[in-house]
Amino acid sequence: MTKKLVAYDRSHMKIGLKPAELKSAFRSLASQKQRGELGFLAIPELKKELAETERLARELRKKHKTLVVIGIGGSDLGARTLIQALRKRGEGMMAVRFIGANTDPEEIADLLAELDWKTTVLNVVSKSGGTLEPMGVFLLLRDRLVKAVGAKKAAARIVATTDRKGGALRTIAEREGYRTLPVPGAVGGRFSVLTPVGLFPAACAGISIRRLVRGAKAEFEAFFEEKDPVRNGPLAFAGLQHQAYRSGQGRMAVLMPYAARLERFGKWFVQLWGESLGKARDRQGKTVNAGQTPIAALGATDQHSQIQLYNEGPFDKTVTFIGVERFRAELSVPKAFADLPEIAYLGGHRFGDILNIERRATAEALFRHGRPNGTVMIEKITPETVGALMAFFMLATAAMGELLDVNAYDQPGVEEGKRIIGRMMGKG
Amino acid sequence: MTKKLVAYDRSHMKIGLKPAELKSAFRSLASQKQRGELGFLAIPELKKELAETERLARELRKKHKTLVVIGIGGSDLGARTLIQALRKRGEGMMAVRFIGANTDPEEIADLLAELDWKTTVLNVVSKSGGTLEPMGVFLLLRDRLVKAVGAKKAAARIVATTDRKGGALRTIAEREGYRTLPVPGAVGGRFSVLTPVGLFPAACAGISIRRLVRGAKAEFEAFFEEKDPVRNGPLAFAGLQHQAYRSGQGRMAVLMPYAARLERFGKWFVQLWGESLGKARDRQGKTVNAGQTPIAALGATDQHSQIQLYNEGPFDKTVTFIGVERFRAELSVPKAFADLPEIAYLGGHRFGDILNIERRATAEALFRHGRPNGTVMIEKITPETVGALMAFFMLATAAMGELLDVNAYDQPGVEEGKRIIGRMMGKG
Numbered sequence: 085m086t087k088k089l090v091a092y093d094r095s096h097m098k099i100g101l102k103p104a105e106l107k108s109a110f111r112s113l114a115s116q117k118q119r120g121e122l123g124f125l126a127i128p129e130l131k132k133e134l135a136e137t138e139r140l141a142r143e144l145r146k147k148h149k150t151l152v153v154i155g156i157g158g159s160d161l162g163a164r165t166l167i168q169a170l171r172k173r174g175e176g177m178m179a180v181r182f183i184g185a186n187t188d189p190e191e192i193a194d195l196l197a198e199l200d201w202k203t204t205v206l207n208v209v210s211k212s213g214g215t216l217e218p219m220g221v222f223l224l225l226r227d228r229l230v231k232a233v234g235a236k237k238a239a240a241r242i243v244a245t246t247d248r249k250g251g252a253l254r255t256i257a258e259r260e261g262y263r264t265l266p267v268p269g270a271v272g273g274r275f276s277v278l279t280p281v282g283l284f285p286a287a288c289a290g291i292s293i294r295r296l297v298r299g300a301k302a303e304f305e306a307f308f309e310e311k312d313p314v315r316n317g318p319l320a321f322a323g324l325q326h327q328a329y330r331s332g333q334g335r336m337a338v339l340m341p342y343a344a345r346l347e348r349f350g351k352w353f354v355q356l357w358g359e360s361l362g363k364a365r366d367r368q369g370k371t372v373n374a375g376q377t378p379i380a381a382l383g384a385t386d387q388h389s390q391i392q393l394y395n396e397g398p399f400d401k402t403v404t405f406i407g408v409e410r411f412r413a414e415l416s417v418p419k420a421f422a423d424l425p426e427i428a429y430l431g432g433h434r435f436g437d438i439l440n441i442e443r444r445a446t447a448e449a450l451f452r453h454g455r456p457n458g459t460v461m462i463e464k465i466t467p468e469t470v471g472a473l474m475a476f477f478m479l480a481t482a483a484m485g486e487l488l489d490v491n492a493y494d495q496p497g498v499e500e501g502k503r504i505i506g507r508m509m510g511k512g
Numbered sequence: 513m514t515k516k517l518v519a520y521d522r523s524h525m526k527i528g529l530k531p532a533e534l535k536s537a538f539r540s541l542a543s544q545k546q547r548g549e550l551g552f553l554a555i556p557e558l559k560k561e562l563a564e565t566e567r568l569a570r571e572l573r574k575k576h577k578t579l580v581v582i583g584i585g586g587s588d589l590g591a592r593t594l595i596q597a598l599r600k601r602g603e604g605m606m607a608v609r610f611i612g613a614n615t616d617p618e619e620i621a622d623l624l625a626e627l628d629w630k631t632t633v634l635n636v637v638s639k640s641g642g643t644l645e646p647m648g649v650f651l652l653l654r655d656r657l658v659k660a661v662g663a664k665k666a667a668a669r670i671v672a673t674t675d676r677k678g679g680a681l682r683t684i685a686e687r688e689g690y691r692t693l694p695v696p697g698a699v700g701g702r703f704s705v706l707t708p709v710g711l712f713p714a715a716c717a718g719i720s721i722r723r724l725v726r727g728a729k730a731e732f733e734a735f736f737e738e739k740d741p742v743r744n745g746p747l748a749f750a751g752l753q754h755q756a757y758r759s760g761q762g763r764m765a766v767l768m769p770y771a772a773r774l775e776r777f778g779k780w781f782v783q784l785w786g787e788s789l790g791k792a793r794d795r796q797g798k799t800v801n802a803g804q805t806p807i808a809a810l811g812a813t814d815q816h817s818q819i820q821l822y823n824e825g826p827f828d829k830t831v832t833f834i835g836v837e838r839f840r841a842e843l844s845v846p847k848a849f850a851d852l853p854e855i856a857y858l859g860g861h862r863f864g865d866i867l868n869i870e871r872r873a874t875a876e877a878l879f880r881h882g883r884p885n886g887t888v889m890i891e892k893i894t895p896e897t898v899g900a901l902m903a904f905f906m907l908a909t910a911a912m913g914e915l916l917d918v919n920a921y922d923q924p925g926v927e928e929g930k931r932i933i934g935r936m937m938g939k940g
Contacts, residue, residue, distance in 0.1 A: 157816025185813045187870070189863040190893075191772035193841035214854035217812055220845045220866060223858065227846040252854040273816075335763060335828060336805060344619035355817035362821025375825030377764060379807060384645055385613045387929060388585025388701075389783035393790025396925035397803030400763060413621035417648045418655040426642035426680040429939040430651060435617040438648060441936045442615070442929075449929035465618075497824035501815060501877035508869045511857040 088306050089299055089472035092317035093459040096451045097324050097402070099333075106313035106323045109486035113479075114308060123270030123493075124478050127278045128301035130268060134293065137265055137280045140243065141287030145176050148205045148241070151288045152195070154184035154218045154225065155209035155281070157355060159245070162277025162474075163285040165352040169345045169470050172290035178205075180289050183225075184218035192221060201232035205288075207243045209281055211267040213251025216505065235260075245280050272493050274356050275478055278471065292467045299471025307479050318476050321458065322483035325402060328456055329376045329488075334402040337376045338394070341406035342383035342443040345465055349406070350380025353477055360481045360492040367489050374488045384442040391446060395453040403450055403457040406473070407443050410464050411436040516734050517727055517900035520745035521887040524879040525752050525830070527761075534741035534751045537914035541907075542736060551698030551921075552906050555706045556729035558696060562721065565693060565708045568671065569715030573604050576633045576669070579716045580623070582612035582646045582653065583637035583709070585783060587673070590705025590902075591713040593780040597773045597898050600718035606633075608717050611653075612646035620649060629660035633716075635671045637709055639695040641679025644933065663688075673708050700921050702784050703906055706899065720895045727899025735907050746904050749886065750911035753830060756884055757804045757916075762830040765804045766822070769834035770811035770871040773893055777834070778808025781905055788909045788920040795917050802916045812870040819874060823881040831878055831885040834901070835871050838892050839864040 116122045144151070153163055160182060167180050183195050206229060208222040229238040244257040245265045257264045265280035276282065278300050283293040303318075310316040313323065328334020339353045362375030381390055383405065394403060417438075419431030430438075443459075450457045460476065462469040485492030505511075544550045572579070581591055588610060595608050611623050634657060636650040657666040672685040673693045685692045693708035704710065706728050711721040731746075738744040741751065756762025767781045790803030809818055811833065822831060845866075847859030858866075871887075878885045888904065890897040913920030933939075 156813065160813075161817065185816075186772050186810070187812060187863045187866045188770075188772040189839045189841040189843045189867075192843055192863060212854075216858065216866070216870075217816075219855045220858045220861070220863065223845050223848050223855070224843060224863075227848070252849070252852045255852060256849060335826065342616075344614050344616040351817075358818050358821040358825075362825035364824035373824065373826050375821050377807070377821065377825070377829065379805070382614070384615060385584065385588075387926065388613075388645075389589065389779075390786050391929060392923045392925040393786040393803050393805060394925075395928065396792035396801065397786075397790035397805070398763065398801050401805065411617045413617040415617045415620055415652060417651050420651050420655070421680070421684060424680045424683060425939075426640075427647045427651070429934075429937055430644065430648045433648070433937060435615045435620060435648065435652075438615045438644070438937070439617075442644075442933055445932035445936060446929050448932050452928060453925070495820045497820040497822075497881070498815065500823065500880060501819060501873050504873035504876050505870055506857075508873055509857055509861060509866070511853075 088317070089302055089462065089469050090317060090476045091461045092321055093461065094320055094324060096447055097456045097458050099324050099327050099456055101314055101320060101323050102327065103313050105487065106319050109322070109483050110311070110313060110316070110319055112486050113482055117308065122482060123268070123272065124275035125304055126268070126270060128297055128304065130279060133266060133268065133280055134283065134297060137284050138287055138293060140263060140265065141284055144205050145178055145288055149178060149203035150199065151178045151180045151205050151207055151285060152199070152225065153180060153182050153207045153209065153285050154222045156185040156215060156217045158273025158276050159209035159211070159218065159281055160185040161348070161352045161355055162282035165348040166277065166282055166286040166291060166296070166470065167289050168348045169465055170286070170291045170467055174290070177290035178288040180285050184221035187217050187220055192224065196228065201229055204229070205241045205243065207245060207284060208253065209245040210251070210253050211247050211273060213246050213253030213255070219253070243284065245284060274359055277352065277474060295467035296471035299468035300475040302468070303472040303475035304479070318479035319483050321404070322480045322487055324456070324458065325376060326484060326487040328402045333399055333456060334376060336379055336401035338379045338381050338401055338403040339406065340381040340383050340386065340403055342439050343406065343408045343465060344382070346406055347382045349473070350382065354378045354380050356477060356481050359495055361484055361488060361490060362497070363490040364497065367491055372490070374490055383446065384439060387442065387446055394455060395449060399454065401455070403455065405443055405447060405457065405459040407440065407459050407461045408465055409461065412464070516745070517730055517890065517897050518745060518904045519889045520749055521889065522748055522752060524875055524885045526884050527752050527755050529742055529748060529751050530755065531741050533915065534747050537750070537911050538739070538741060538744070538747055540914050541910055545736065550910060551696070551700065552703035553732055554696070554698060556725055556732065558707060561694060561696065561708055562711065562725060565711050566715055566721060568691060568693065569712055572633050573606055573716055577606060577631035578627065579606045579608045579633050579635055579713060580627070580653065581608060581610050581635045581637065581713045582650045584613040584643060584645045586701030586704050587637035587639070587646065587709055588613040589776070589780045589783055590710035593776040594705065594710055594714040594719060594724070594898065595717050596776045597893055598714070598719045598895055602718070605718035606716040608713050612649035615645050615648055620652065624656065629657055632657070633669045633671065635673060635712060636681065637673040638679075638681050639675050639701060641674050641681030641683070647681070671712065673712060702787055705780065705902060723895035724899035727896035728903040730896070731900040731903035732907070746907035747911050749832070750908045750915060752884070752886065753804060754912060754915040756830050761827055761884060762804060764807055764829035766807045766809050766829055766831040767834070768809040768811050768814065768831055770867050771834065771836045771893060772810070774834055775810045777901065778810065782806045782808050784905060784909050787923055789912055789916060789918060790925070791918040792925065795919055800918070802918055811874065812867060815870065815874055822883060823877060827882065829883070831883065833871055833875060833885065833887040835868065835887050835889045836893055837889065840892070
């Protein structure tokens with residue numbers, strides 16, 4: 085069996101698994117896989133795209149200092165997550181800035197004030213090529229870049245990540261001669277982090293995107309090899325969330341990494357879980373208004389913000405910790421003030437150990453308060469484990485879609501808002 | 513009547529107010545105020561502390577470039593919120609860094625690698641003086657500072673914000689000769705942003721803390737002057753949340769500012785609302801397991817992450833937008849690609865207008881999907897309006913505490929976890 089990079093500990097969940105339901109969900113996913121319907125599972129096979137992404141990043145890294153990524157939602161959260169978790173420092177690595185997930189003029193003005201156009205590359209990301217926020221911001225940044233370095237040089241410093249064939253951004257890219265990277269048609273936005281959408285910014289920041297994809301591949305393979313649902317991490321995770329959701333104990337699913345570098349991982353999960361599973365209708369068209377509300381927290385920080393509520397408030401949420409066994413840096417609390425017992429006990433403890441003690445203590449306290457909680461463990465934060473963690477939650481999302489019987493890959497509920505915005509802005 | 517800096521629009525809430533309940537909550541708060549029991553209402557009267565904070569910040573700003581704030585929870589979130597919202601750039605302003613809300617060794621190592629000890633001041637913040645995370649980080653940073661500049665100079669560059677009389681940090685500060693600022697005894701951690709806890713870092717960053725406090729004062733006064741609960745913003749807000757909570761329509765309260773500078777405001781609100789109101793017992797000691805779960809979102813970003821779920825998922829959450837009428841920066845989308853209708857309509861629109869159109873459209877779409885939502889409006893992001901916004905939500909929290917009949921000022925649910933941590937770390 086493929087080695088699992090991610091371990092799921094559910095001993096604090098206090099909810100029995102229903103193996104029959106999980107086996108049925110597993111069979112359904114396995115047959116969708118067989119029919120090539122689960123687009124995100126093809127990620128490890130996108131070898132041409134991976135090589136193209138690596139090559140372009142390597143070329144641009146040599147000459148330029150800053151990459152500005154212009155995207156929103158799935159075209160923004162994934163790359164941010166990778167860079168926060170894995171960014172390398174040092175020669176030849178580009179600084180990566182993100183904009184376009186908003187149209188806040190103050191935020192854009194702040195970025196413009198800091199950019200040096202001589203060493204900046206733009207990466208505009210939109211599958212459809214018509215997304216309001218990033219396309220609006222792109223038009224402004226393109227205009228400034230052209231004014232600063234001229235149209236020809238500007239075109240050489242713009243990378244468009246978009247659909248292979250259609251859409252306004254593809255048209256513009258071809259007309260103006262930008263380099264392009266493809267958004268694979270079969271992979272939806274919120275599942276696209278390990279395609280050129282997320283991988284190109286990651287590669288510019290010096291992250292090994294091959295190792296990322298390798299980690300995801302190992303997790304995908306482990307999932308389909310592990311036919312015992314009780315031992316299958318993503319499947320067991322989905323099954324427990326589903327039962328907690330149905331009983332009302334899990335209206336919300338909190339994800340709480342105990343690692344500063346994984347803070348944004350929570351936001352990535354929030355989109356993945358919320359947008360995939362929050363659906364008005366099931367696959368038969370019946371109105372269900374389903375969906376667990378995902379919440380991103382961070383340990384140990386949120387022990388001093390949200391844990392009071394989680395321990396004592398309504399019995400309506402599950403908490404899933406992400407734990408890291410070993411940290412890259414090792415630092416200890418110096419021994420000092422031996423006569424002050426309130427703090428003397430801290431001396432000599434390593435900070436990584438303290439963080440893990442806090443995680444285990446918080447899990448134990450929640451358990452004693454009768455709150456279901458589980459822990460997803462990785463050994464270290466590496467490209468492989470981050471890729472595997474992402475695959476874990478993509479698989480869990482797909483499994484939860486089966487259990488809730490909803491289409492996890494569309495987003496009909498955002499259309500109304502888009503229509504209203506279009507009308508208010510005079511779109512034809 | 514005092515001019516209101518914050519306007520609350522509840523036309524999309526679709527929930528009737530119960531004026532009698534609100535009047536009773538108002539009377540209870542008014543009499544607590546009279547008896548001096550609502551500690552946070554005294555903030556505008558802390559004139560000595562304000563002057564002391566201003567003076568010390570002015571002095572340190574002259575000679576030093578960076579302030580490192582070491583705090584967690586209420587000793588961290590408030591200052592971060594102020595600085596993100598209002599930071600000034602330019603000569604004589606200190607860069608403010610935050611650490612100690614976590615004990616992640618990688619995060620600490622990153623900070624240590626970047627600090628220039630010659631121009632750095634430490635501000636350690638802990639009311640009790642015994643908080644694990646910041647005190648652990650403080651002991652390490654103090655050790656490094658002493659090694660870099662010597663014990664005497666180090667002591668002159670440490671500011672301890674702590675209780676006036678007791679605790680380990682007070683003892684250390686007196687023994688080593690640090691400058692100190694007081695955490696007023698009557699103001700709880702999560703209500704402390706407009707005391708030296710949040711105001712000192714803000715002042716170091718060049719923010720007018722007088723204007724902040726003035727804004728809060730105006731909102732406090734407006735609250736107690738406005739006896740019609742239907743027209744009293746924080747009271748009406750609490751009343752609507754309470755009814756939504758009781759009916760199950762508002763198990764969660766989403767706060768979604770449409771302004772990048774107010775993103776952290778959401779996190780500050782999450783602690784305030786969650787930790788104050790998430791309680792196992794009511795004031796009579798009856799088990800209630802009460803509390804709405806607060807969720808921080810950001811517009812327009814989260815339209816592409818969470819709005820699918822909010823529009824189509826379970827009817828279990830309210831959404832409150834924060835809107836800003838005018839932005840400091842004005843930027844427009846350049847007109848381009850007139851032949852591409854998918855994006856040509858964007859040309860000429862101002863980014864601030866787009867952001868407000870998106871907010872109004874999202875509110876309208878939620879309303880059409882039958883989801884209760886309201887909007888808190890400010891004219892511009894200024895120290896006065898940010899101070900007033902903070903006062904608005906502190907007052908709403910106090911009012912919600914009355915409606916739920918819980919003690920909004922304690923946090924008994926975190927004790928179990930602290931005991932377990934202490935035991936695991938060999939604390940006596």
